[in-house]
Amino acid sequence: MFEREGAAPAAHIWEVGALCRAIADALQARFNPVAVRGEISGFSRASSGHCYFTLKDGQGQIRCAMFRRAAGQLDFMPRDGELVEVQGQLGVYEARGDLQLIVEGMRRAGQGALFEQFLLLKARLEAEGLFDGARKRPLPAMPRGIGLVTSPGAAALHDVVTALRRRVPHIPVVLVPALVQGAPAPASICDALSKLYLLAQGRQASDGDLASKTVAAPPIDVILLVRGGGSIEDLWAFNDERVARTIVQSPVPLVSGVGHETDFSIADFCADLRAPTPTAAAELVSEPRAVWLGALELLAGRLQDGVQRQIDLRHQRLDQAAQRLGRPSGLVARQQLRLAQLAQRMRHGMLLKTQHVAQTHQALQANLPHIVQRSLMQRGERLERAALRLELLNPQRVLERGYALLTDAQGQPVMRPSQVRHGDAVHARLAEGELDLAVTQRRLL
Known part of the structure; x- marks a missing residue:
C-alpha cells in the first residue's frame, strides 16, 4: 500500500530481485542444509551434464537441480518412479522466482509407489506367459497396410508419418486415434486396438464413423502402438493390465514404440517387438522402397543373364546339329556329281572299248x-x-508321297516341335508348291 496523508507508514517496497534474495537468505538460515525423501518424476539430463527433476510425495512436490559435479558422483542412474533421499541446499531460482532444491547427494530409498506397481504387474503377467518369446511373431518384410494407434495431436504421429512417407510412401496407413495419457487412456487404447484387429481380420468395425472411413481399408499386416516420451505418470496408461491383455490378442504382429530409449512399459514386454522411439517403430516396419527396387533390379539382371546363357547354349547346339545334318539339296548335288563321274567313266570306258574293238x-x-x-x-x-x-x-519323291519339308524363318530344317514356339512362322515345301504357315500348337509323339 502507498502512504496517504494521515495514514500509518506504508510497508517497505521491495525490488523483485531483492525480495528473492531475502527469501533465499531466510531459507538458508532456517532449513539448510536439508535432507528430503521423495519420488523422482520427470528426470532429464542436459547436454551440459546437469540433471533436472521433480521430487514429490502424496502431499507436494519441489523442483530439483543436480549439477554435473554432483551427478558424476552417483553410483546409479536415477529413473522416474524411484524413491530417493537427497541432501542439498534449499533456495530460490531468482530468474523465475521458483523454490528450488540444489541436490548435492542422492541415494536410493526404495523403488517408489508407481514403480512398485509396475514391478508387481510385470512379475504377474510374466508368470502367466504374456511375455513369452515363443509367442512373439516376426514382422512382415513387405506389409500391405500398417495400422497405427496414437493421439492425433501428439508429436509421435508426426514422427511416424514422416518416417513412413519417406521410406514407404506406397504403403497405406490406417490411423485409429486414442487417448495416450490420463485415466481414460487405457480404455481408449484398448478400443482403438480392437477396431484395428477387426480390420486386420477382414471384418467391419462396429463404430459407424470408422466404418464409413474404412470401407476400402487395406489389409492390415502390422500394427504400431506409439507415444512420445514423458514421466512415469505420463506413460502409465501403457502399464495398464487391460492394455497388456489387449495387446497379446493382436491377430498380426504389433510393435510398441512408447517413450524414449530408456523408457520401458508393460506394453513393450507384451508386444511382438519393442522400439526405442516412435520413429524407430516406423522404421522397423518400413524397409525403404529403394532397397526392394534395388533387390528386384539385381534379380532381374541375374534372370536376364541366365536366360541369355540358355539361349546361347541352344543356338550352339542347333548350329552343331545343322552341321551334322546338312541340307537335302547338298546331298542331291553330291549324288548328281557322283552320277556325272560315273557317266564320264562309262563314256571313257566305251571309248576305250571301241578302240580295243577296232584294234581286234x-x-x-x-x-x-x-x-x-x-x-x-x-x-x-x-x-x-x-x-x-x-x-x-x-x-521330290518323298514330297510326292505326301510329306512336306519344313523350314524356319532362317531357312533351317524343322526336325522337332521344340525348335519353334507358338506363333512362329514356318515355310512348307510340298510336291507341287510351297506354303507359309504359323505354329498354333505343338505336340510330341
Missing part, C-alpha cells in the same frame, strides 16, 4: 556284236542302278 576287229569280227551287246547291257544295268539310287534320294 579282224580276230573278233564274228563275236563282236555279242561282245558289244553284252558290254552295253552291263553298262546300262549299272547306269540304271545308279539312276535308281539317285532317284531314291531325290527329295
Whole structure:
C-alpha cells in the first residue's frame, strides 16, 4: 500500500530481485542444509551434464537441480518412479522466482509407489506367459497396410508419418486415434486396438464413423502402438493390465514404440517387438522402397543373364546339329556329281572299248556284236542302278508321297516341335508348291 496523508507508514517496497534474495537468505538460515525423501518424476539430463527433476510425495512436490559435479558422483542412474533421499541446499531460482532444491547427494530409498506397481504387474503377467518369446511373431518384410494407434495431436504421429512417407510412401496407413495419457487412456487404447484387429481380420468395425472411413481399408499386416516420451505418470496408461491383455490378442504382429530409449512399459514386454522411439517403430516396419527396387533390379539382371546363357547354349547346339545334318539339296548335288563321274567313266570306258574293238576287229569280227551287246547291257544295268539310287534320294519323291519339308524363318530344317514356339512362322515345301504357315500348337509323339 502507498502512504496517504494521515495514514500509518506504508510497508517497505521491495525490488523483485531483492525480495528473492531475502527469501533465499531466510531459507538458508532456517532449513539448510536439508535432507528430503521423495519420488523422482520427470528426470532429464542436459547436454551440459546437469540433471533436472521433480521430487514429490502424496502431499507436494519441489523442483530439483543436480549439477554435473554432483551427478558424476552417483553410483546409479536415477529413473522416474524411484524413491530417493537427497541432501542439498534449499533456495530460490531468482530468474523465475521458483523454490528450488540444489541436490548435492542422492541415494536410493526404495523403488517408489508407481514403480512398485509396475514391478508387481510385470512379475504377474510374466508368470502367466504374456511375455513369452515363443509367442512373439516376426514382422512382415513387405506389409500391405500398417495400422497405427496414437493421439492425433501428439508429436509421435508426426514422427511416424514422416518416417513412413519417406521410406514407404506406397504403403497405406490406417490411423485409429486414442487417448495416450490420463485415466481414460487405457480404455481408449484398448478400443482403438480392437477396431484395428477387426480390420486386420477382414471384418467391419462396429463404430459407424470408422466404418464409413474404412470401407476400402487395406489389409492390415502390422500394427504400431506409439507415444512420445514423458514421466512415469505420463506413460502409465501403457502399464495398464487391460492394455497388456489387449495387446497379446493382436491377430498380426504389433510393435510398441512408447517413450524414449530408456523408457520401458508393460506394453513393450507384451508386444511382438519393442522400439526405442516412435520413429524407430516406423522404421522397423518400413524397409525403404529403394532397397526392394534395388533387390528386384539385381534379380532381374541375374534372370536376364541366365536366360541369355540358355539361349546361347541352344543356338550352339542347333548350329552343331545343322552341321551334322546338312541340307537335302547338298546331298542331291553330291549324288548328281557322283552320277556325272560315273557317266564320264562309262563314256571313257566305251571309248576305250571301241578302240580295243577296232584294234581286234579282224580276230573278233564274228563275236563282236555279242561282245558289244553284252558290254552295253552291263553298262546300262549299272547306269540304271545308279539312276535308281539317285532317284531314291531325290527329295521330290518323298514330297510326292505326301510329306512336306519344313523350314524356319532362317531357312533351317524343322526336325522337332521344340525348335519353334507358338506363333512362329514356318515355310512348307510340298510336291507341287510351297506354303507359309504359323505354329498354333505343338505336340510330341
